[in-house]
Amino acid sequence: MQTTPLSPEDPAHIGGFELLGRVGQGGMGQVYLGESPGGEPAAVKVIKPSVVDSTARLRFAQEIEILKTVWGARIAQLLDADAEAEQPWLATEYVDGPDLGKHVSTHGPLPALLVLSLGATLAEGLGYVHKQGLLHRDLKPANILLGPNGPKIIDFGLAVFAESGVSLTAANTVVGTPSCMPPEQANGVKPLTSAVDVYALGALLLFAATGHLPYHANNIHVLFHMVTDPATNPDLTGAPPELVPLLTAMLSHDAQDRPALTEVVQQCRALVEAQGLKLAQARRRLTTYTAAPPQDFPTLLPAPPADSTGTSTPTALDPTVAPSHDETPAATTIPDVSVPDAHPTVLLTPPSQAADEPAQQEPTPPAQEDTPRRARPDGKPRARSLRHSAQARRTAQQLREAYSARAAF
Structure with a gap:
């Protein structure tokens, strides 16, 4: 992740973490690069003072509880948090690498083989999240970090318990990123199922392979109409032919028509093996490529x-x-x-x-060696x-x- 210097109004320390620079910001808070007393790097998320109220604290406390629950090799792990502090904060594992959006914007789309590796890796990681009764619900290129140990999923702020009817959002309010949002989420359908993350993952893989998302419009109302209209197909322009069947299925308008995450892993694996490689080899190639593109x-x-x-x-x-x-x-x-x-x-x-x-x-070194080199068995x-x-x-x-x-x- 790229950092920028701290501004004069930024704190020097939060919860024992020394803040070293800014990593990013959103409507609710600021994310810093921090360092623990023991020297461990961390991404420290702090809620802005201007939005700290009872609702914001409750939402933040829910995010902390979710991060305590979720686990897996593809998840940036929670290190510490305090939702009751004057400025609520949480610290997670720092992933030293760009997000998928920045990488594609800078270096262009990924080769098809690497997109398949990315798909299998993230689908497997999301599968562990779903087994814990959770949905991410806001997968997008900015929430996938390409670190030295492979991609990691971040920002579970919109995650909800799949079986829970409790929501912190107001009635008739849709929360998420429209360009990666499945139709049922855009329509406010509840409860949501694991198919929402399958759709969003399909949007991510399309972006990784082509540099664009399934639907794009300058007006958000037009965008919502395109997403929710069953007659408007996602734009798969530029997608490698071998990826089109999988992407088409993952981006199906009806949730029941999308493959399960285990099927996504299997299809990615089959396509990789058809090229004479094992999936583990493709994953190593992905990490090497994203760490240092050509x-x-x-x-x-x-x-x-x-x-x-x-x-x-x-x-x-x-x-x-x-x-x-x-x-x-x-x-x-x-x-x-x-x-x-x-x-x-x-x-x-x-x-x-x-x-x-x-x-x-x-x-x-001198032209002549002081001692002769030891001879090989053949006398040379x-x-x-x-x-x-x-x-x-x-x-x-x-x-x-x-x-x-x-x-x-």
Whole structure:
């Protein structure tokens, strides 16, 4: 998530969390990047003073109780909360990555294979939520964070107990995001069923694959009419052909015509396996791709060092250069993340490791070695590993500096 500096009116601390920057805001509150006394990063949501009343506190307390109940690998977990504080707040797990909306807006739609991986992952995560008697009810691109450990679902502010008839909304009031809202929710039908989240997930996957949602209009009343009109079909323009049957079913006007979440997982899995991959491999590709899309990779490569004449000298990271007889490179190419390896390898050194290593440049080794290299069984001298060469250490340092400049902390 992208952060901006705190403003003068922002608090420095909330509930023991030090606030480091702004992450986002909405009609009800502000979200900050915070840090616990033990150094744990957190997303701290604070209700705005201008809207703190008994109804807002009750709604916020309900959100806290829901977050205490919901669990799963795809859910940003609750860390701490206080609905009775002067400014009610809650702190959840901080996911270091953009939301789906920002990612697609910046880098364009995801390849079909990655959309299928996203669909299976989120459908499975929502399945755990539904088993706990809950509905999310407000799935949208902004509520899916693409973190380093895969996508996470956030913002259960509109979640309700599926069996409950209790509501904090006024009569004849529809709450949610119209562009991702199923017809029955837009029509105010109660009680809602798990099919509302299936529809919203279909809208999310369509957006991930095409960059647009099922219905779009400049006027909200026109938009509501399009969503609720059974004769107006969702716009699937640009959707990959292999995804169209699944998206069509998930975006069905009638709730009973939509597949269950388990069926969504199975269909995504079948389509991935038809391309010769396992779903776990596709999931790793999704995480690799969203962490560093293809256009970001050139900015991470260090410039080749120049020799005494000012001419750039190719390094072992240049895939066009064959390794010399003296050096056996540990890696000679950067993987193409548009088709990443099933077990992606991180080329950059983690910050924690970089902090423990000396930053100074290693001196150039002498032309002659003081001691002979140990011979291989065939009698030939062993090749010197690039990992121990001065060039490799300089390259590693440049990569660490490039990584540090891009890191969120």
